[in-house]
Amino acid sequence: MSKTTLIDTTRRDDLSIDASAVNSKEARALYKKRSPIHPKLAHGTFRNLKWAAMVVLLAIYYVTPWLRWDRGDGRPDQAVLIDFEGRRFYFFFIELWPQEVYFFAGLMILAAFGIFLSSALFGRVWCGYACPQTVWTDLYIHVERWIEGDRNERMRLEKTPMSASKAGKKLAKHTLWLLIAAATGGAWVFYFGDAPTLFSNIFTGQAGTPVYLFVGLLTFTTYILAGSMREQVCTYMCPWPRIQAAMIDKDALSVTYRVDRGEPRGPHKRGESWEGRGDCIDCRQCVAVCPQGIDIRDGDQLECINCALCVDACDEVMHKVGRPMGLIAYDSYANLERRKLGRGTSYRLLRPRTILYGTLMAAIAVLLAYGLATRSSFELNVIRDRSPPYVRLADGSVRNDYVFKVINMSALERRVSIEVSGLQGARLHATGIAGSGPVVTEARADGVTTLRLHVTVPPGIEAGTHALRFTARDLSLGDETGSASAFLAGANP
Amino acid sequence: MANSERDEATGMQTTGHEWDGLRELDTPLPRWWLIVFYTSIVAAVIYWVLMPAWPLMNGYTRGVLNWSDRRNVAAEVQALQSARAPMFARLAEASAEGIAADPELQQFAIAAGQSAFGDNCATCHGAGGGGAPGFPVLADNVWIWGGTLADIEQTIRVGVRSSHPEARFSQMPAFGRDGLLSPRQIGDTTEYVISISMARARLTPDRAAAARGGVIYQEQCASCHGGEGAGDRLIGAPSLNDDLWLYGGSRAEIRRQVEQGRGGVMPSWEARFDAGTLRSLAYYVHEMGGGEPDAAPAPLTPPQ
Numbered sequence: 001m002s003k004t005t006l007i008d009t010t011r012r013d014d015l016s017i018d019a020s021a022v023n024s025k026e027a028r029a030l031y032k033k034r035s036p037i038h039p040k041l042a043h044g045t046f047r048n049l050k051w052a053a054m055v056v057l058l059a060i061y062y063v064t065p066w067l068r069w070d071r072g073d074g075r076p077d078q079a080v081l082i083d084f085e086g087r088r089f090y091f092f093f094i095e096l097w098p099q100e101v102y103f104f105a106g107l108m109i110l111a112a113f114g115i116f117l118s119s120a121l122f123g124r125v126w127c128g129y130a131c132p133q134t135v136w137t138d139l140y141i142h143v144e145r146w147i148e149g150d151r152n153e154r155m156r157l158e159k160t161p162m163s164a165s166k167a168g169k170k171l172a173k174h175t176l177w178l179l180i181a182a183a184t185g186g187a188w189v190f191y192f193g194d195a196p197t198l199f200s201n202i203f204t205g206q207a208g209t210p211v212y213l214f215v216g217l218l219t220f221t222t223y224i225l226a227g228s229m230r231e232q233v234c235t236y237m238c239p240w241p242r243i244q245a246a247m248i249d250k251d252a253l254s255v256t257y258r259v260d261r262g263e264p265r266g267p268h269k270r271g272e273s274w275e276g277r278g279d280c281i282d283c284r285q286c287v288a289v290c291p292q293g294i295d296i297r298d299g300d301q302l303e304c305i306n307c308a309l310c311v312d313a314c315d316e317v318m319h320k321v322g323r324p325m326g327l328i329a330y331d332s333y334a335n336l337e338r339r340k341l342g343r344g345t346s347y348r349l350l351r352p353r354t355i356l357y358g359t360l361m362a363a364i365a366v367l368l369a370y371g372l373a374t375r376s377s378f379e380l381n382v383i384r385d386r387s388p389p390y391v392r393l394a395d396g397s398v399r400n401d402y403v404f405k406v407i408n409m410s411a412l413e414r415r416v417s418i419e420v421s422g423l424q425g426a427r428l429h430a431t432g433i434a435g436s437g438p439v440v441t442e443a444r445a446d447g448v449t450t451l452r453l454h455v456t457v458p459p460g461i462e463a464g465t466h467a468l469r470f471t472a473r474d475l476s477l478g479d480e481t482g483s484a485s486a487f488l489a490g491a492n493p
Numbered sequence: 494m495a496n497s498e499r500d501e502a503t504g505m506q507t508t509g510h511e512w513d514g515l516r517e518l519d520t521p522l523p524r525w526w527l528i529v530f531y532t533s534i535v536a537a538v539i540y541w542v543l544m545p546a547w548p549l550m551n552g553y554t555r556g557v558l559n560w561s562d563r564r565n566v567a568a569e570v571q572a573l574q575s576a577r578a579p580m581f582a583r584l585a586e587a588s589a590e591g592i593a594a595d596p597e598l599q600q601f602a603i604a605a606g607q608s609a610f611g612d613n614c615a616t617c618h619g620a621g622g623g624g625a626p627g628f629p630v631l632a633d634n635v636w637i638w639g640g641t642l643a644d645i646e647q648t649i650r651v652g653v654r655s656s657h658p659e660a661r662f663s664q665m666p667a668f669g670r671d672g673l674l675s676p677r678q679i680g681d682t683t684e685y686v687i688s689i690s691m692a693r694a695r696l697t698p699d700r701a702a703a704a705r706g707g708v709i710y711q712e713q714c715a716s717c718h719g720g721e722g723a724g725d726r727l728i729g730a731p732s733l734n735d736d737l738w739l740y741g742g743s744r745a746e747i748r749r750q751v752e753q754g755r756g757g758v759m760p761s762w763e764a765r766f767d768a769g770t771l772r773s774l775a776y777y778v779h780e781m782g783g784g785e786p787d788a789a790p791a792p793l794t795p796p797q
């Protein structure tokens with residue numbers, strides 16, 4: 001605005017905006033209909049950070065299924081693939097089997113501690129920058145802004161009666177939103193099947209019902225959650241804001257209005273002294289940019305996702321009125337208290353809880369890496385038949401039966417010999433075969449080979465449980481794996 | 494009704510009720526909650542129309558979708574059966590070696606056999622073929638009527654002492670009950686049977702009695718059970734030279750068998766099962782551990 005406007009420019013109306021926090025405690029009754037929020041575009045460090053986070057995260061989400069990774073003949077060449085039918089999870093050079101879900105459990109725990117740690121350090125950074133709800137809502141708001149204009153234009157459009165141009169804008173916006181939603185649902189299913197094949201199948205109507213169902217479901221949820229529910233997801237549906245309270249302590253940094261510096265607030269005239277008053281000129285720019293519809297000056301609030309857009313907004317204002325930046329900034333509750341007592345600001349990032357979270361994360365990461373590095377591609381599982389517990393044979397010898405599962409996780413078939421050891425006279429053999437010595441079998445590539453074998457011990461074995469051990473050896477590679485088991489013999493009839 | 498009034502602290506109206514000085518705020522329900530509530534009511538009404546819902550005097554409202562879980566299950570069972578049919582057909586044609594050579598067929602045979610065995614045979618023969626007194630153990634390598642796949646399948650098909658015209662049939666005389674032998678002779682025969690069986694190690698037969706019993710054995714028993722007690726599978730005469738006893742291995746139980754000549758009945762399963770299921774059942778029993786190869790049966794005589 002220029003100085004020639006008719007209103008009293010010395011009152012800094014050029015900086016003020018008429019914004020009310022629609023989700024402030026007073027304004028938001030439970031039974032009230034949602035009041036739409038029209039966040040204004042912010043400019044500054046944190047807005048740029050959010051741009052960067054959005055681009056990187058969306059790129060990861062949409063592009064990952066298209067990355068290729070050569071695994072040899074007849075095996076999927078998709079770098080990241082959750083193959084439910086084949087019961088495998090492929091991640092670049094890693095291939096996990098269903099029984100290895102503990103790697104996922106480990107990753108989940110790691111992620112949980114990661115979000116604890118980030119919260120203890122910087123508050124809800126996850127919510128502010130990385131949460132899909134935030135990222136997609138942000139994207140939708142940008143689409144909206146692109147088509148309908150920034151805050152003021154959007155609010156004006158809202159009030160005008162329906163016209164051809166208004167309808168056109170709305171139609172364009174919703175169409176774009178739906179397209180994004182469909183792309184989001186589409187990308188989701190690509191993680192569960194070969195992306196290029198699935199892509200063409202979807203358009204030729206050849207993909208299975210579940211594919212269309214999931215694309216439809218995710219299209220719907222994306223459109224609804226990012227298009228019309230937005231901040232309500234964070235406030236009413238998401239459990240994280242509740243858990244948040246336990247994760248954040250007095251020293252955790254979160255977006256804070258520095259009351260000690262800002263109050264008493266009030267309009268400021270150009271050239272007026274800053275003596276005896278706070279730095280907040282009550283211009284409400286921080287309210288206008290907030291995507292959650294709150295006023296950060298009301299203090300820490302459940303609704304605040306710590307996106308720091310109000311920081312950018314206020315910094316811009318402070319710059320214009322010539323006051324230091326950071327009236328709203330990442331700050332801690334402890335600092336507010338400290339300054340009240342006349343002590344300076346200090347940041348304590350190293351605290352028992354952050355050290356604990358960090359150590360636990362490191363420990364879990366090391367454990368996972370160790371597990372992955374020492375993971376064997378060859379395993380023998382032995383299940384002893386329990387019914388009957390043992391069988392007495394014609395010559396007085398005793399037989400126990402075992403089901404062997406030879407797990408071969410490698411891409412090549414193995415020729416495996418299985419031996420029994422640790423029990424005097426024990427003989428391993430297949431049904432109807434009298435031979436003794438190791439049993440040789442083919443263990444199919446990338447699969448489990450099941451066979452039922454018997455161990456027979458000559459007459460005279462003592463009644464009771466005897467320990468024995470089975471060893472499987474790859475005849476060409478020479479690697480070995482084994483499993484301990486038991487042999488049961490009963491008393492004479 | 495007492496008067497509704499405005500509450501100072503919250504600015505909310507009260508319900509107007511008062512109980513011993515306690516009043517209640519008339520806080521409206523959250524909008525989202527009401528939406529969910531009314532939607533549920535509407536959904537319930539739609540459900541009544543579409544699905545079976547209300548009980549009537551005889552029967553119930555069936556709903557316009559005419560949904561029936563019973564019918565759906567029947568259809569699923571039918572679909573499963575027709576999906577399995579080709580495997581059963583292949584199985585009915587396969588030999589023991591043929592099944593063993595085809596891992597897919599083998600897995601199918603064992604699974605199908607195990608399921609049929611559990612539903613029909615395990616009651617008497619025990620889960621896994623562990624047997625019970627009077628009901629033969631199937632997991633061991635002693636067979637009364639033969640242990641090749643074909644033998645086992647035949648036994649399952651026609652049964653033992655069943656009403657099937659080709660039923661496997663054997664009858665041991667009740668030497669005691671029918672007065673064919675005197676109690677003393679029966680005692681002697683029992684001692685002899687113990688002396689030729691592997692039970693001699695734990696039951697220590699009376700030498701003199703066993704010598705007398707030997708003469709009776711050769712006259713009365715050897716024609717079926719064999720001179721050395723090896724038994725005869727062709728006529729279903731059990732072997733006596735091992736230490737496995739269908740009716741118990743104590744001295745008294747062996748004696749009782751000579752007296753009573755008991756023999757159990759196994760039904761014929763031919764009418765109940767199709768050829769594929771019979772083959773799977775036979776294969777499952779064969780693979781319990783005692784099955785014998787089709788070609789050359791394993792020698793029956795245990796090492797002395």
Ligand code: SF4
Nearest residue numbers: 280281283284286314
């Ligand atoms: S905190 Fe900053 S942006 Fe908000 S009203 Fe005060 S001066 Fe304006």
Ligand code: SF4
Nearest residue numbers: 290304305307308310
């Ligand atoms: S108050 Fe500030 S940090 Fe919190 S959600 Fe609003 S703009 Fe973001």
